[in-house]
Amino acid sequence: MTTYTRPEERLLLGPGPSNCHPRVLQAMASPTMGHLDVKFMAIMNECMDLMRLVFGSSHPVTIPVSGTGSAGMEASLVNFIEPNDRVVLGVAGLFGERMVDIAKRQGAQVIEVKAPWGQAVDMDELEAAVSEAPTKLVGLVQAETSTGVYHDLKPLAAIARRHDALSVVDAVTSLGGMPVLVDELDLDIVYSGTQKCLSCPPGLAPLTVSPRALDVLLNRKTPVSSWYLDLTMISRYFGKERFYHHTAPVNMIYALRESLMLIAEETLEATWARHAENSTALYAGLAALGLPALPRPDQRLASLCVVRVPDDVDEAQVRNRLMKNYSMEIGGGLGELKGKVWRIGLMGYNSSARNVNYCLTALGSELKAQGQKISVDAALKEAAEQFTIPV
Amino acid sequence: MTTYTRPEERLLLGPGPSNCHPRVLQAMASPTMGHLDVKFMAIMNECMDLMRLVFGSSHPVTIPVSGTGSAGMEASLVNFIEPNDRVVLGVAGLFGERMVDIAKRQGAQVIEVKAPWGQAVDMDELEAAVSEAPTKLVGLVQAETSTGVYHDLKPLAAIARRHDALSVVDAVTSLGGMPVLVDELDLDIVYSGTQKCLSCPPGLAPLTVSPRALDVLLNRKTPVSSWYLDLTMISRYFGKERFYHHTAPVNMIYALRESLMLIAEETLEATWARHAENSTALYAGLAALGLPALPRPDQRLASLCVVRVPDDVDEAQVRNRLMKNYSMEIGGGLGELKGKVWRIGLMGYNSSARNVNYCLTALGSELKAQGQKISVDAALKEAAEQFTIPV
Incomplete structure (x- = not known):
């Protein structure tokens, strides 16, 4: 091996990772320190x-799990599930299915409340399933990255309280882009990832655990199956004791801190408003390009737009050409939506009017090359009408 | 919160993390790409x-596990152990104990072959334990970071072959600093971490798995308890299929690749020779400062020197003063060696004659401040006599 591949400058408008803020990359390259250094x-x-x-x-x-978002999902389940526990999970896509897979590996009795891909889980059905028998955990994915569907967390939190269960929430594609509101809603276990709306590279999973859930953890009858993700030990490192568990990914912590600082500087509310406006504009423009939204308006994420691909368009070819001609990445469909949808993310640093316009221009141009009778100008105009924040 | 703590430039001569090579930090700050980008x-x-x-x-x-070295340890055990499997582990310190903990959580029948802290496991005892009953896995820590003890892997590999078991090896503190020789010795499952002799930040665990071990994995009767570390799925991402499992920690992969390139440029043999020479020099200098080695000469690591602290020295105070006066980190003892030893790492980029001299000068000066009757000049002279490679 004599030549090495150079990392390319991409515009990452897929389902994640998204582009990092330059300050985050710079912070990550700060000198490594000892993980027990004061x-x-x-x-x-x-x-x-x-x-x-x-x-x-x-x-x-409230800690960074030393792995990607999926490690956060695993930590959120394996610490609280013991064999034969009843776990009710809303499943509206691939990441809901992943929660089911992980819970089953822990020996849980898992009840799935399913929604067709592209729709949200029915909360009455979810509550009915929980009410049938004593339930340890009830969970769902707030931002289903495989479909672009959003779940309101308020009814989930209420179901958990009414039936004395712990709520568990996947906020991988929402945290930093949409409200999560753990205290206000009284949520128990919520995890995320760094590579979506936090403008940070993949590698850490922010996780927050309520005192109620911690109490359940500390009263387990069986050991946690995972040593690496065992919160009974990990929390001793993050507490006053500073007990050594495993070496923290020091430079990734620098990156995460910087990315969170950026949100604090902008303010959470302004960040959420920016994501909401840009996704609304992108959806409007995409519709004008002949690409209808998959989720209905009240079930859409502010971080990820998912649209149906016209039958006469070679979707993989379009994505390949976007990469080749614009160094722009958008996502294809997963599972049963493979070949049928595009998933276009506007996450964190990438959620900007500029990127809305880049995306519509490039995608529109490639759709025209595929013979679609559309107008890029019309799409840009539709999008522009949604912008209220000065560009 | 209005002010933020700045990462400090430290000389990390503890048990890890060690300082990163500047090229590694620079590579890590390259633009993030999609994890499925060609x-x-x-x-x-x-x-x-x-x-x-x-x-x-x-x-x-041969893959990077998306977590720290301990995630590599967990992946190396949970993928190959099923409930009631017989597992024989050599235990000569904290990291051997950690292997036992993880194996037990998988329901294994674990037989521990112990050595006193500071000594290596007796290979005849290890073989006797393996020969008592059919054994699935036999493992040990090549470089025991808690004691500085080195285990020769040749007898381990031979025991595994003679008794039809899989060998599993912790090479966290050795890989890149000492020979591991997976093919030559015919080892099955070997893992490491990035933050020791690879001059890379913590966050990934290099792992190599023999076809023989892979065959055992693919013929499991029970699912792997961990979804995140399930190699039956992860190997599909690293194979031709490129199947999406979880988002790879993209920027950490840049860092790891760069750190491995540095070793390839220097050559493995030169890297090993450098580690061997600098640790020999440091041990000689430390002995001259009145600090005797914990392990005997043929059981010493080339990456980490562990020495006894004189009874009349306040070891924590010395470490605190090294940090305060020299921004230099050295490690204290763990477990039963707490307060009794110092662990001084010369790993990767940090293994240099310069750092040997820095360490002896600073530590010698602080020992004199503690009233020890020693000569820094004599220690530097002892060390200098070991250097054959031009500084």
């Missing part, structure tokens, strides 16, 4: 405080 | 090729 501990504490801000959580156990 | 796949393939080089392994399944 100054690094101060940095970790600041990172935890900022996570609480973005989660809207006051939970003392 | 160009990123090329980078990943190069990273895997370089891992094979450093492991001395031709195993197709």
